[in-house]
Amino acid sequence: GDSVTQMEGPVTLSEEAFLTINCTYTATGYPSLFWYVQYPGEGLQLLLKATKADDKGSNKGFEATYRKETTSFHLEKGSVQVSDSAVYFCALSDRSNYQLIWGAGTKLIIKP
Amino acid sequence: DAGVTQSPTHLIKTRGQQVTLRCSPKSGHDTVSWYQQALGQGPQFIFQYYEEEERQRGNFPDRFSGHQFPNYSSELNVNALLLGDSALYLCASSLEVGRTEAFFGQGTRLTVV
Numbered sequence: 001g002d003s004v005t006q007m008e009g010p011v012t013l014s015e016e017a018f019l020t021i022n023c024t025y026t027a028t029g030y031p032s033l034f035w036y037v038q039y040p041g042e043g044l045q046l047l048l049k050a051t052k053a054d055d056k057g058s059n060k061g062f063e064a065t066y067r068k069e070t071t072s073f074h075l076e077k078g079s080v081q082v083s084d085s086a087v088y089f090c091a092l093s094d095r096s097n098y099q100l101i102w103g104a105g106t107k108l109i110i111k112p
Numbered sequence: 113d114a115g116v117t118q119s120p121t122h123l124i125k126t127r128g129q130q131v132t133l134r135c136s137p138k139s140g141h142d143t144v145s146w147y148q149q150a151l152g153q154g155p156q157f158i159f160q161y162y163e164e165e166e167r168q169r170g171n172f173p174d175r176f177s178g179h180q181f182p183n184y185s186s187e188l189n190v191n192a193l194l195l196g197d198s199a200l201y202l203c204a205s206s207l208e209v210g211r212t213e214a215f216f217g218q219g220t221r222l223t224v225v
Contacts, residue, residue, distance in 0.1 A: 004154075034213070043116075043202060044155070044216040089154055099168055100145075100204075100214060102154030 002027045006090050006103035013080055014111055021075040021106045023064075023090035031092040033057075033066050033073040038087045038105070047075075047088070085110045114139070116205050116217035124223045125193050133188040133220045137205030144186040145214060146178060147202040155202055161186050162208055190222075198224045 007022040025033065035047040035057070048057030053068035062077045073090060090103040117136045125131050137144050143162045147155035157170035161180035180186045184205075190197055200221050204214035 036216075043218040044204075046213050046215070049213060091154075099157050099160065099170070100147075100155070101157075104154045105152075 002031065002092060002094060002101045004090050004092055004101055004103040006088075006106050009087075009105070009107035010109050011106060012109045012111065015082055016079045017110075019075070019077040019080045019084075019108070021088055021090075021108070023073045023075065023103060025071050025073065025090075025092050027071075027092055027094070029094055031094055033064070034091045034093070034100070035062070035064055035073070035075050036089045036091060038089065040086070044089065080108075080110050082110045082112050084108060116141075116203055116215050118201075118203050118217035118220050120220060121218065122221045122223075124225060127193055127195060127224055129193050130189065130191045131193060131222060133190075133201050133203075133222070135186045135188070135203030135205075135217060137184050137186070137203075138215045141205035141207050141212075141215070142184050143206045143208050144180060144184065145204045145206070146186070146188045147204065148172070149200040149202055149219070151199070158188070193224045195224050198222060 003026045005024050032051045034049045036044045037047045048059040050057040050066035056065045064075045087105045087107045089105045091100045119134045145160040146158040149155040158172050159169045164180045175191045177189045200219040202219045203217045206214045
């Protein structure tokens with residue numbers, strides 16, 4: 001079945017460092033891809049999405065490009081802030097049923 | 113717009129008991145999905161409701177059941193609670209037309225003792 005694999009955390013960076021969180025997927029069709037963020041004590045918030053190959057999703061300085069050839073959707077940010085500390089989830093949805101399949105999450109810790 | 117609201121926020125139950133969790137979707141949304149998120153893991157899909165019917169179901173036993181009301185709000189019921197049912201239960205709403213992205217509530221933290 002469909003699945004999502006994310007790099008294990010925690011990822012610890014200093015403020016203003018460059019961020020990459022790797023995400024790869026397995027899917028039989030052509031899924032939509034998402035990054036969600038979960039701040040401490042809060043629910044999940046959609047960070048960005050891409051619905052077809054080569055699409056780039058972006059929001060709040062974060063970017064991710066849908067790479068069909070490598071089945072990847074890596075999350076990047078050029079300069080992280082302490083406020084970016086959270087757990088980041090990569091997810092996919094099959095176009096036929098919209099059920100979300102999730103990665104295990106990557107905890108990001110940004111130190112001042 | 114209040115977004116997706118869930119109640120209660122926290123709950124403690126004893127093994128063998130039954131629990132009901134509630135969800136009000138974002139205004140205008142007609143589809144509700146429920147997820148279970150164990151500590152340190154990603155959410156797992158339980159089921160999805162549309163037009164008051166269960167449309168899809170994940171790999172969860174029949175102890176997990178649900179309902180959607182005419183106003184699109186939804187309930188998740190879990191019978192014969194097990195310690196392993198302790199988790200954060202998340203409700204997500206979306207709009208069927210155009211298959212919009214899901215918006216999540218804050219979740220209900222269920223602890224089974």
